[in-house]
Amino acid sequence: xxxxxxxxxxxxxxxxxxxxxxxxxxxxxxxxxxxxxxxxxxxxxxxxxxxxxxxxxxxxxxxxxxxxxxxxxxxxxxxxxxxxxxxxxxxxxxxxxxxxxxxxxxxxxxxxxxx
Numbered sequence: 488x489x490x491x492x493x494x495x496x497x498x499x500x501x502x503x504x505x506x507x508x509x510x511x512x513x514x515x516x517x518x519x520x521x522x523x524x525x526x527x528x529x530x531x532x533x534x535x536x537x538x539x540x541x542x543x544x545x546x547x548x549x550x551x552x553x554x555x556x557x558x559x560x561x562x563x564x565x566x567x568x569x570x571x572x573x574x575x576x577x578x579x580x581x582x583x584x585x586x587x588x589x590x591x592x593x594x595x596x597x598x599x600x601x602x
Contacts (some may be wrong), residue, residue, distance in 0.1 A: 490537040
């Protein structure tokens with residue numbers, strides 16, 4: 488299988504996200520994968536060709552599914568992103584004064600009376 492530049496970027500983004508969550512260093516992941524730090528950097532930055540073996544091992548260590556991360560695998564597996572519409576309801580202990588949206592957050596300002 489041949490991977491494209493979008494796949495490489497997706498792997499890099501997953502690495503940046505997961506290493507922080509998992510408290511991993513580049514040195515730790517390279518030891519686990521059995522590659523040098525230079526080779527690892529070249530794989531994620533574009534000078535080394537990506538192999539399915541590397542992608543599988545890398546994703547396994549980061550606890551992600553390659554088919555959920557890499558565009559090439561998403562489309563070859565028939566997985567195409569779709570939208571899901573959700574609704575959330577919350578109750579607040581007080582009287583709502585103002586509701587507004589900031590980016591992907593809904594802010595609710597309310598007054599709570601204490602006794």
